[in-house]
Amino acid sequence: MIELSSAEVGLEQRRFEAMATVTAERMELHMAEPLEKGKSTSGYRERQPIDWRPIAEKVLGLGDDAPMSELYPAVSESFEGWLPFVQERFSLDDKTMQSMDRARTAAYLIGTLTEDNLPGYVSVLYRHLQTAPDDVRDIFGQALGIWTAEEDAHLRAMGGFGELTDMFRKGTAIGLKGWSYSAARAGNLRHGSSEVPDGLTRMKVYTAIQEPMAQIAHTKDAVLHDPVGFTLLQSISEDEARHGRWFKAEVKALMPEFGADVIGALHAVITKFEMPGRDGIIDFTKLRAFISGANLLTTQDLGGVLSGVVSLWGIPEISGLSDMAKIQRDEIMAGVEMLNAIDGIRAKSGRFVLDQTVSVNDLRLARKEYLLCR
Secondary structure: OHHHHHHHHHHHHHHHHHHHHHHHHHHHHHHEEEEEEEEEEEEEEEEEOHHHHHHHHHOOOOOOOOHHHHHHHHHHHHHHHHHHHHHHHHHHHHHHHHHHHHHHHHHHHHHHHHHHHHHHHHHHHHHHHHOHHOOOOOOOOHHHHHHHHHHHHHHHHHHHHHHHHHHHHHHHHHHOOOOHHHHHHHHHHOOOOOOOOOOOOHHHHHHHHHHHHHHHHHHHOOOOOHHHHHHHHHHHHHHHHHEEEEEHHHHHHHHHHHHHHHHHHHHHHHHOOOOOOOOOOOHHHHHHHHHHHOOOOHHHHHHHHHHHHHHHHOOHHHOOOOHHHHHHHHHHHHHHOOOOOOOOOOOOOOOEEEOOOEEEHHHHHHHHHHHHHO
């Protein structure tokens, strides 16, 4: 973290104060979970981080607290039978199925390794937290604790499923020579986060974009998995969506006083947006190519996320900007327009592309059929 002058520390403290009320409100809203999913009037309980084992037990129809000796073969059987079922159900050739499996595996590996790097993210966030004024620091400390507990549950869920299904051993099988999950995880943890913001505004702007991108990544990867993997990843995706809404609201709270700062931070993030494991994950570039080529996370997705935050934060309507801030805003708007104009990926023979080779809805119906025939 860059050392701040006393004047800069004063500005950071004002930014924390500008966000504090919204942070407290979003934290309370985030922790209030409806007793019945989809019904907001039936009462609330305190939200708890997801627990992957009860999720797997429920999907597979096992009793509560099923021993691992029962859970392991059930999860493994469901996982192993899914892709053959998909191939037969949609009459897909072997090359297309290999492409689908490669994309699914690459997305899962990057997703897990990104979650694994939690210690690196927390250290960065904690350092920023030390600048907060004493009277609001506890609010942000509580918020960080909630986020940390939920992200830890994600890495445990993905880690558990990855071990039970041997997903972590498939790097070499999808074309990564000598690839090792353990080595990739160690390298990522040693490196820490690829994104180390220089201040509170950039940190919140980055996370307000990164969390929705993680939501999209998990949602799209989920549809390629069997019912257990789908439910686990979809549960994680829903958490990421809630985190994204929280961070977007915090940035919006900065707009009245620090709108120019938000524009500068957004411009810096857009100039070269990367997910946080870019530099630490071994073979990140190859894995990312497999993912984007299958339409699991693309520049079009980034364009959609950016369009949402630009509108929510009212970027086009900000007045009283300096000439530099106006230039940055114009470049932001042009960049978003360019991303949204990029043509979508087109499937070729033997190559899997989600929503072209097979649609999300097709796979949803297939999962229902798969559960019925097991």
